[in-house]
Amino acid sequence: MHSQDLQALDRAHHLHPFTDFKALGEEGSRIVTHAEGVYIHDSEGNRILDGMAGLWCVNLGYGRQELVEAATAQLRELPYYNNFFKTTHPPAVKLAEKLCQLAPAHVNHVFFTGSGSEANDTVLRMVRRYWALKGKPEKQWIISRENAYHGSTVAGMSLGGMAPMHAQGGPLVPEISHVRQPYWFGEGRDQSPEAFGRTCAEAIEARILELGEDNVAAFIAEPVQGAGGAIMPPASYWPAVKEVLAKYDILLVVDEVICGFGRLGEWFGSLHYDLEPDLMPIAKGLSSGYLPIGGVLVGDRVAETLIEEGGEFFHGFTYSGHPVCAAVALKNLEIMQAEGVVEGVRDDLGPYLAERWASLAEHPLVGEARSLGLMGALELVADKASGGRFDKRLAVGNLCRDICFASGLVMRSVGDTMIIAPPLTITREQIDELVALARDALDETAVRLAKTVQEETTA
Numbered sequence: 050m051h052s053q054d055l056q057a058l059d060r061a062h063h064l065h066p067f068t069d070f071k072a073l074g075e076e077g078s079r080i081v082t083h084a085e086g087v088y089i090h091d092s093e094g095n096r097i098l099d100g101m102a103g104l105w106c107v108n109l110g111y112g113r114q115e116l117v118e119a120a121t122a123q124l125r126e127l128p129y130y131n132n133f134f135k136t137t138h139p140p141a142v143k144l145a146e147k148l149c150q151l152a153p154a155h156v157n158h159v160f161f162t163g164s165g166s167e168a169n170d171t172v173l174r175m176v177r178r179y180w181a182l183k184g185k186p187e188k189q190w191i192i193s194r195e196n197a198y199h200g201s202t203v204a205g206m207s208l209g210g211m212a213p214m215h216a217q218g219g220p221l222v223p224e225i226s227h228v229r230q231p232y233w234f235g236e237g238r239d240q241s242p243e244a245f246g247r248t249c250a251e252a253i254e255a256r257i258l259e260l261g262e263d264n265v266a267a268f269i270a271e272p273v274q275g276a277g278g279a280i281m282p283p284a285s286y287w288p289a290v291k292e293v294l295a296k297y298d299i300l301l302v303v304d305e306v307i308c309g310f311g312r313l314g315e316w317f318g319s320l321h322y323d324l325e326p327d328l329m330p331i332a333k334g335l336s337s338g339y340l341p342i343g344g345v346l347v348g349d350r351v352a353e354t355l356i357e358e359g360g361e362f363f364h365g366f367t368y369s370g371h372p373v374c375a376a377v378a379l380k381n382l383e384i385m386q387a388e389g390v391v392e393g394v395r396d397d398l399g400p401y402l403a404e405r406w407a408s409l410a411e412h413p414l415v416g417e418a419r420s421l422g423l424m425g426a427l428e429l430v431a432d433k434a435s436g437g438r439f440d441k442r443l444a445v446g447n448l449c450r451d452i453c454f455a456s457g458l459v460m461r462s463v464g465d466t467m468i469i470a471p472p473l474t475i476t477r478e479q480i481d482e483l484v485a486l487a488r489d490a491l492d493e494t495a496v497r498l499a500k501t502v503q504e505e506t507t508a
């Protein structure tokens with residue numbers, strides 16, 4: 050089939066996620082046909098460096114035959130059976146064991162789901178169930194953060210702090226409260242990063258007191274906000290948050306859907322920031338995105354209560370611990386261990402990216418270049434000295450993203466923040482290529498912006 054025929058069918062029948070359906074219909078979608086390593090290929094014959102590892106998930110890169118073989122073997126052996134009604138199967142058992150070996154020491158159980166959003170739905174129910182079992186059913190409130198992303202189901206988006214999502218689709222899940230995010234470049238530059246990190250932790254404490262400490266069940270956060278714009282909190286933030294949560298009896302939920310499985314140079318973001326979460330939603334890199342699978346890693350405190358005092362937990366999904374997805378996830382984790390992928394990010398690729406990425410801070414359009422592990426962001430600004438932003442109408446982030454795509458790099462935009470999270474198997478040479486492509490795209494963005502401004506002045 051030719052690209053145009055596929056695009057016509059796509060336009061006629063396919064409603065894409067997070068998409069203005071009409072605008073895409075007019076423009077036509079890009080059709081990705083195949084991929085290998087860190088590169089995707091489209092139906093027009095372009096090879097594009099995938100600086101986003103799909104959607105932050107293809108951690109081992111594309112084309113890993115061992116994962117194909119693991120899926121094929123499991124499809125032959127047992128393509129489906131469930132984990133309901135006192136049954137299980139070897140892939141789910143083995144994957145559960147492997148995950149608990151990799152997780153922090155106090156985490157020894159996992160509940161499987163089909164995605165990160167389902168994992169956060171599970172979190173919401175587990176947290177409230179836990180407190181009910183503890184005889185504190187009034188502990189209902191969950192504190193989250195503005196601009197957090199926890200998924201697209203009703204519970205996921207209610208937990209998340211994305212205002213445009215909240216504005217669509219009717220009432221949210223009640224008793225979820227959002228506090229300010231530790232986004233120093235965007236919201237905190239009137240203070241030092243350290244002071245701002247503490248200010249944001251104090252906002253959590255203030256909210257706990259406002260809601261009543263006896264009514265607050267949990268605090269949920271990503272170690273580093275991903276979809277919100279690759280926001281690494283100031284160094285003071287997590288230690289201060291830990292102190293606040295320890296002061297009141299509140300569960301910590303650390304959403305590891307993006308940061309888990311090596312992205313920050315540790316198996317989990319919680320290990321990087323020295324956190325002891327009660328619950329850890331996971332997905333994405335768990336299977337390197339080859340098949341859909343997620344879950345919630347459950348710390349001993351919650352697990353013991355659910356097991357010892359809970360009776361039946363009326364919750365689960367047809368595809369919880371799907372055997373083929375679990376077999377692929379297990380093989381994915383085994384390969385990551387055998388190849389030292391996580392250590393490679395921590396000791397070599399992360400520091401290398403940090404050095405190369407920082408060089409982009411010199412560009413006239415860049416107000417800040419930051420990275421941690423294999424996640425990075427560039428803040429695009431109109432005024433380098435003050436950090437002043439461009440007029441929103443110019444949609445500079447989208448302009449830069451489109452230029453990147455056309456010149457062979459996937460770099461995503463969140464407003465005027467450009468973000469990357471490439472496969473963890475990227476080489477140093479490919480990091481050089483990524484940074485060079487990003488620099489060229491910034492140059493071209495500057496040229497186009499200058500032209501637009503000139504046209505507007507002469508008009």
Ligand SMILES: Cc1ncc(COP(=O)(O)O)c(C=O)c1O
Nearest residue numbers: 164165166198199200304306332
């Ligand atoms: C931190 C975080 N949590 C949850 C989700 C939702 O995961 P899924 O899209 O698999 O439902 C995402 C997806 O991007 C995410 O980034």
